[in-house]
Amino acid sequence: ASSRALRKMRRMTSILFVVVAIVATTCVSASPGLALWPEPQNVNVGLTTVGISPKTFDVTPYPSPSTVLTEAIAQYVNHLMFLFQEQTAPTPSAPAITSLAMSIKNTDDTNLQFGADESYSITVPSGGPATLTANTVWGAIRGLETFSQLVYWNYTIGAYQIFNTPINITDAPRFPWRGLMMDTARHYFPVDFILHTIDAMSYSKYNVLHWHAVDAQSFPVMSKSYPQLAQKAALGQGTAVYSPSDMQKVVAYARTKGIRVVIEFDIPGHAYSWGMAFPNITANCEYYAANINNIPLDPTTPFTYEVLTNFLTEMAGYFPDNYMHTGGDELLLDCWNRVTSITNWMKQNNIPNLVALEQYFEDNLDKILSTNKKTKMVWEEVFKNGVKIPPNTIVEVWSNASLAQLIVDAGLPTIIAHPWYLDKQIPDPPSTHYEWVDTWKDFYAFEPTTAISNNFNLYLGGEAAMWAEQVDQVNFDSRVWPRACAPAERLWSAQGVTDVNYATTRLVAHRCRMAQRGVGAGPIATDYCPLPQKS
Numbered sequence: 001a002s003s004r005a006l007r008k009m010r011r012m013t014s015i016l017f018v019v020v021a022i023v024a025t026t027c028v029s030a031s032p033g034l035a036l037w038p039e040p041q042n043v044n045v046g047l048t049t050v051g052i053s054p055k056t057f058d059v060t061p062y063p064s065p066s067t068v069l070t071e072a073i074a075q076y077v078n079h080l081m082f083l084f085q086e087q088t089a090p091t092p093s094a095p096a097i098t099s100l101a102m103s104i105k106n107t108d109d110t111n112l113q114f115g116a117d118e119s120y121s122i123t124v125p126s127g128g129p130a131t132l133t134a135n136t137v138w139g140a141i142r143g144l145e146t147f148s149q150l151v152y153w154n155y156t157i158g159a160y161q162i163f164n165t166p167i168n169i170t171d172a173p174r175f176p177w178r179g180l181m182m183d184t185a186r187h188y189f190p191v192d193f194i195l196h197t198i199d200a201m202s203y204s205k206y207n208v209l210h211w212h213a214v215d216a217q218s219f220p221v222m223s224k225s226y227p228q229l230a231q232k233a234a235l236g237q238g239t240a241v242y243s244p245s246d247m248q249k250v251v252a253y254a255r256t257k258g259i260r261v262v263i264e265f266d267i268p269g270h271a272y273s274w275g276m277a278f279p280n281i282t283a284n285c286e287y288y289a290a291n292i293n294n295i296p297l298d299p300t301t302p303f304t305y306e307v308l309t310n311f312l313t314e315m316a317g318y319f320p321d322n323y324m325h326t327g328g329d330e331l332l333l334d335c336w337n338r339v340t341s342i343t344n345w346m347k348q349n350n351i352p353n354l355v356a357l358e359q360y361f362e363d364n365l366d367k368i369l370s371t372n373k374k375t376k377m378v379w380e381e382v383f384k385n386g387v388k389i390p391p392n393t394i395v396e397v398w399s400n401a402s403l404a405q406l407i408v409d410a411g412l413p414t415i416i417a418h419p420w421y422l423d424k425q426i427p428d429p430p431s432t433h434y435e436w437v438d439t440w441k442d443f444y445a446f447e448p449t450t451a452i453s454n455n456f457n458l459y460l461g462g463e464a465a466m467w468a469e470q471v472d473q474v475n476f477d478s479r480v481w482p483r484a485c486a487p488a489e490r491l492w493s494a495q496g497v498t499d500v501n502y503a504t505t506r507l508v509a510h511r512c513r514m515a516q517r518g519v520g521a522g523p524i525a526t527d528y529c530p531l532p533q534k535s
Contacts, residue, residue: 019269034164034245035509036149039497040171040487045164048126051096054082054161061102061140068109069137071256072144073102081148083516083532086155087158094128097162100147102132102140109137112255113322114460118142118207119172126165135381138258142205146171149513155530175448175461176413178491179208179262180484183468185273188240193473195253200481200519202257204510209254210262210325210463212498213242216292218271221247221265226277233273247318262377263319265312266298266327268361274307281307283342286336294332299361300345309368316372317448323394324372326365329379331358347446357363359387366390369384383407394460398433401451410456419446420464420487423479441500443486449495461491478521482511 034045059073087360090096120134120143132147134140137401145171150162167503180201182194189197198209213221213341219233222241230240242250267274272292276284281297288294316324333354336342342357351357356363362382367378377394382404388394395407405494419427426432428442443464452459464480464487471479485507489497497503504525512529514521523529 012034035151035506035513036146037203037485037510038492039494039506040146040169041494042168042170044168046126046166046182048095048165049163050127050165051090051094051095053086053090056096056098057089057100059100059102061104063104063107064109065102066109066137067086067124068108068256069104069140070101072141073479075212076144076148080517081151081313082160083156084153084158084221084392084530086160090159096167097124097127097130098305099129100132101129102405104137104140104142107137109255111320112258112260115176116184116258116388118205118258119170120146121171121240122147122150122167122169124162124165124167126327128206137350141202142171145202145205150390150529153516153530172277173205173207173492174494175491177208177413177459177461177463178206178488179337179418179463180206180480181209181210181212181417181463181467183212183215183466184220185212185218186241186468188220188235189468189476191242191246191249193476194250196256197476197480198250198257198259198520199517200477203514203517203519204485205492206484206488207259208463209250210264211250212325212467214273215266216270216295219273219276220346221315221404223311223314226307228277229274229311231277233276238532244318244373247475251319256510259321260321262323262325263315264320264325264327264377265307266329267365269293269329270327271295271297274282278303278307283335283339285336285338288332290334293330294335296331297361298339298342299336299350299357299364300342302326302523305368306366308365312368313372316374322375323377324369324371324374325377325396327379328362328368329398331381331385333358333385346394354384358382358385362389366495380407383410383412385522398465404455404459405451405455408427408452408458411458413458413460416448416462417465419443419450420462420484422464422466422483428451437483437522438504440483440486440524442502442505444482445498446487446488446490447495447498448478448490462487465486478518478522481514481519482507482524485510523527 029376031461055347059077116138117136118139120139122132122143125131132143134143152161218235220241222230230241234241248347254261260532270293271282272295281331283296283470336354336463376391380397391411394413397404397414398418400418403420404414404416427439448462466480466483508525508527515529
């Protein structure tokens with residue numbers, strides 16, 4: 001009896017400890033000053049609240065900052081960190097954070113590519129100067145975002161505060177590829193809105209804008225080599241276009257946020273818009289013509305490769321990223337099979353089947369990209385069809401988790417998009433929600449490494465995808481944000497950060513922070529979110 005009583009007492013002690021720990025954790029996480037998103041890898045906090053005032057606070061980088069970092073510091077201090085006018089003068093004797101001393105080992109910002117070091121650490125004492133250290137400019141930018149999230153506008157007293165000091169944070173992303181796909185083929189998005197979206201991405205530490213530029217529906221990319229492509233196939237009777245300077249502007253702006261731009265030209269399928277300018281570049285299969293998404297390029301004519309060579313070479317000059325996405329999805333091979341000129345060419349050139357014809361096309365595409373020092377990125381169908389793919393090609397999965405394992409087992413790098421399709425009303429069937437925005441919980445619930453058991457080094461990360469059949473600049477923000485914050489955290493934070501209740505508390509605050517910064521992010525729960533007055 002005494003041993004049972006002892007075991008019972010131990011269980012009660014353990015339960016009491018867990019309850020105390022949960023209460024303590026809940027109190028800390030509920031503090032508005034610690035609503036960090038995504039959750040850093042390591043955070044240690046205290047109990048002291050300190051002030052911080054835009055009138056006295058400054059940032060001192062060492063060594064002299066790069067152009068990108070200078071712009072980032074100015075943006076955070078002047079436009080993001082202090083959005084409301086102080087109503088209470090800071091008390092000189094009260095503890096306050098007076099400055100942020102930044103130390104960056106490598107200030108080179110000239111070449112942002114995959115694998116850039118985004119690690120950083122932050123120390124915030126209970127008064128005096130805070131510090132931020134990073135190995136690169138890109139890590140410093142991520143650290144600036146985190147520090148800005150520590151600064152809380154206390155509207156009840158009209159002053160800025162930082163809670164739970166002293167604070168020590170060490171952080172780095174779990175995955176190196178954390179993307180948002182934006183589709184400008186189904187609807188045109190003005191350049192300024194794309195820049196606005198890049199801003200919004202940076203608030204959740206996304207680092208790749210996957211720009212799905214053209215598709216069957218339109219060709220908004222203006223080429224100096226072939227201006228007729230946009231003139232004939234862009235929306236607005238050829239007026240809704242992105243000029244070369246527009247594209248370069250997007251790339252340059254994204255770099256100031258530590259975001260790479262990976263352009264996608266979806267070929268050989270989804271090529272109807274190419275044929276609006278050049279009818280002989282596409283396969284004329286009348287049997288499938290009722291759906292323009294079925295129309296592919298004609299892979300048998302030299303003119304196809306002449307246009308692709310000149311066009312992609314030009315585009316490679318506008319998009320400096322090492323990767324170029326060439327689509328390859330939903331290719332209807334039977335369309336080629338129903339065009340007599342194509343089947344005759346196959347016989348004359350000893351191409352035994354349609355997959356071999358696809359291989360012929362992809363081999364030619366590889367040569368064009370290699371000449372331009374680009375590494376190819378494709379959707380999963382290229383792999384599933386049995387095409388032999390160069391070893392560094394990234395295969396993007398959009399259908400199911402198990403395919404990712406097959407890809408890495410074949411020695412190919414992969415990223416996933418299938419769990420994070422933002423256009424889906426029911427992203428995780430049959431699970432559904434009374435309130436649509438609660439689908440963020442489905443996105444949050446997916447563990448990125450689901451169905452992956454080995455070859456983790458080839459598993460690079462993932463992307464949230466917003467296909468644009470039913471979005472344009474009017475409703476894009478409210479459809480994407482804050483739901484896209486969920487995959488952003490799952491791709492950045494530690495694998496064990498999965499508690500949806502803890503996430504809800506932080507996401508309510510982060511959503512408000514985004515709204516205060518001008519992003520049309522809708523609420524996920526009842527809250528009060530004061531917005532700054534427009535000047």
